[in-house]
Amino acid sequence: MAVPALEVDGVRKSYGRRRAVDDMTFDIRAGELFGFVGSNGAGKTTTMRIILGVLTPDAGEVRWLGRPVDFAARRQFGYMPEERGLYPRMKVGEHLRYLGELHGLSPAAARAAAGRWTERLELSSYASEEVQNLSLGNQQRVQLAAALVHGPKALVLDEPFSGLDPVAVDVMRDVLAERAADGVPVMFSSHQLSLVERVCDRVGIVDGGRLIACGTVEELSENADRRLLVDAPEAGEDWAAGLAGVEVVSREGSRTRLRLAKGADDQRVLHAALATGPVAAFVTERPPLTELYRDLVTRTGVPEEDPARTADTGAPAGAGRTTDTGAPAGAGRTTDTGAPAGAGRTADNRAEGGER
């Protein structure tokens, strides 16, 4: 059983009257790929910023190897902020060396690490280019290299896959899997649920600032309605109509996908299928993460206007949309690398629509 490396314990954060994160508790284990998913505004970025110390929580604690995270521990983390954070006019190689040294590497070690990561992320031919001259996807690779260059002991990445082409997605995925295989806990947020399902060991689902489910996809599916795939070549269109607690999800040729409510009898489904002729397949299927996600969010979702989400600070809702640096949102936000926010921001690929 893997030990928790990074623990988020009872973390709460409000912006003015809006509670962005509420009693957030989960852990990430050494060598684990942890997917952090949730709709826009669910509280993922806020949680990740708190882990990295960019924001201070109103309550709760983040622990690294059992101890509250301090500056020294955070220095060992690699972070890819959502707003990205590269100096656009700096050259790629120079930038990575600079960030390596900023995190405590010697000039020689920073040079070696920058070379290694530009090569691994297929950026060698851009090493002498200014960041701003690279395509958005390649800037994103540089951003990953920036998170990795100091050999971090933990990785926290905010939507690292957004805006990447399929080859770059594979590179990103392989690099994250390699880091995890080296024992690094890797946490990343994404709206690409089929990718999360393929890549992650465990998934945390956030809704309305709360963690509503956490576990392997298998575990998340334990309370879900059962799915059956029935292949009945001689069955008519509506062979399953009228079966109590059974919903036809889809039909492709002779194959019908069914969803069974709690208590629905699969043997009655089998009898109904056999009554039409031979049954070539009768298989229980695990629902994909996209469906589990939708079911969980629908079942436990916190409505936007839920007063419980609103902290009672006396400030009007939405007022004081500031970070704990006191700066207005977006203004002069910095990452833990000290680089300006917004630079090199990549195209967003938020919609799960393609997977729905």
Ligand SMILES: Nc1ncnc2c1ncn2[C@@H]1O[C@H](COP(=O)(O)OP(=O)(O)OP(=O)(O)O)[C@@H](O)[C@H]1O
């Ligand atoms: N600086 C801020 N000031 C005020 N409210 C904020 C600020 N940052 C985030 N919020 C609010 O906090 C809530 C959580 O936002 P957060 O960015 O953490 O969500 P998210 O899950 O990362 O969303 P997305 O998937 O869109 O990136 C949202 O209601 C958002 O409007």
